Amino acid sequence: MDGSVTGEEFRTRVRDWLASAPRPEGLHDYGGTPQLADVPAGRQWHRTLFEAGYACLHWPAEHGGRDASVLEQAIFAEEAARAGVPRQLNIVGPDLAGPVLMRYGTEAQQRRHLPPILRGEHLWCQLFSEPEAGSDLASLRTRARPDGDHWLVDGQKVWTSAAGAADYGLLLARTGEDRHRGITAFVVDMTLPGITVRPLRQLDGESKFNEVFFDDVRLSGDSVLGEVGQGWRVATATLGQERLSLGAQAVGMFEALREVADAARERGLLDPVLEDTITALWTRIWLLRATWLRAVGTDTELGSSAFSVLKLVSSEVYRDLGDLATSALGTDTLAAGHPLLRRMLVGRAQTILGGTSEIQRNILAERVLGLPR
Template structure:
């Protein structure tokens, strides 16, 4: 099947697939209230063979190429639906378990992720370990066959609704070799999840506290001390959706122009700004299509350019809300105002813009550190 045939097939299916009434494109992370519709939608995707497209066929996936995954992400965005329940289970935990898990772990954890029965969260960032993740301090202490976890994570997306978490914790003093990856059942005693409310009013992430949480020995993922290798190897899957965001950005740009016209604020300066953004969105989409068309590895630096450009266009688009709405931007609830408030998050999550610039400077341009 050619890429265009695949696109047509996906578009037709998405148009006619039964969708829960409450479903909308909530992005990579559902809020607590989005989870029931998200689970139901993921089950529909699974039954039609569109869940976990990138997984190998032996684990129920479709062995989809990067290009096919990208097409699916774009068509899902066009249809206004999420491409899966959330990012962490299918894109991060699943591939990590396939590559580093035991046979028993694969049998236990993969099928419920594929069906959308289990929602996973990523327990990496800490109050003093974000960009510099290797300085994490959450500790895992061996206790006979078990492990005892103490510490704190933060910015954990979907922690409040997650069934399982992929945790990295310190098992030794070495900066990298002292890190081990674990699977955590989020209902275990000693885990406290405290939701954080964002300035847009939503609550998509939480602080997670571990107080003497006892994990069974078979919770270790990969080898003890190999946690850094285990987790960094599969980072970057969220980058698949980067270019797909262009679909929503064009739509938002139209909303900005309409709102500005309605408010009598569409002057030549704003017109110029809108046109410049329009070109940047086209460039983003074209670069993304070129990268995925060549089946470029998602870990490639090319995707750092895309991460940087897409999040900064997203932010600048949000900032136009005030130019388009005038003082009406002060009234809460307008979708453009919401876009403005969440705009910054994109330039932080999954590696900040400064970190992307460092990567490009050092690994692509060969500049000194």
């Protein structure tokens, strides 16, 4: 981006463009992960972003990006949330797979995969978590065994976002016995024989997550991303980018708080005690947003412990929003179809997805306070 442009000037430019940009029918802010029905509109929207120069802002110019600063990326995420649109097709391709391919991929892999990600033509999923390897990812059991110049993959992944619509996946599989050095990363064509995707239906009615089964899936030798045994390093390099959306989440939290207040007022439940609770949450959301702006405004590294603080705080504020909706309105009022139902159900999930609150506390204890493992 032009270094002479200030953050607020960039915000104004983005806000004006988003207000006038054509939107495909059915487009809505589905967050980092589209459901199957969201994908056609999401692809069209990403193409619009690409043509306007707003796709993959953080990518280097040599790969079609804009070399945007962390602050500019964060501003775009927040303004997209304010406009009610996704900031890109999904998080895995542009934010995770793309940068990892630039760092560890061969020239052939980069030529094949980066341009379709940039244009929104290929949707990616992340094949990391397993039934017994979530927070403890190094205990994964999905195995890739050599077969001549190919690899055969067997195992199961779970909580895989957008797997049912994905064209490609970023896979971690065990190729050796060492806990960390025995893991290898692969690029997987999701149409290969032997791959079965089963949607997981959530309590809120959505099916953003999936189980993925591998049954003697045959991968070519050039599917390895990086070197054999380098998968743990590849995996850690993918973490952090999703923290850019924390400020965008604050926009949604303010809206959720307004919904709770309006619903309580309609039912005659907005008494002084509830008003105090809403005000306290409103203050916490503003503090979250201010801390986020301070972190991204100094171009803090995305792997910094500062983002673990933000992740922990945002998760627990989101949880408390869901609890507030339940306690203030009563579970009997949050029947199917009620706009606050999803807020209530998703609140608890926020303390688990993207790194549990317990894991964030461990990171802060070890890296900031210097406590023993």
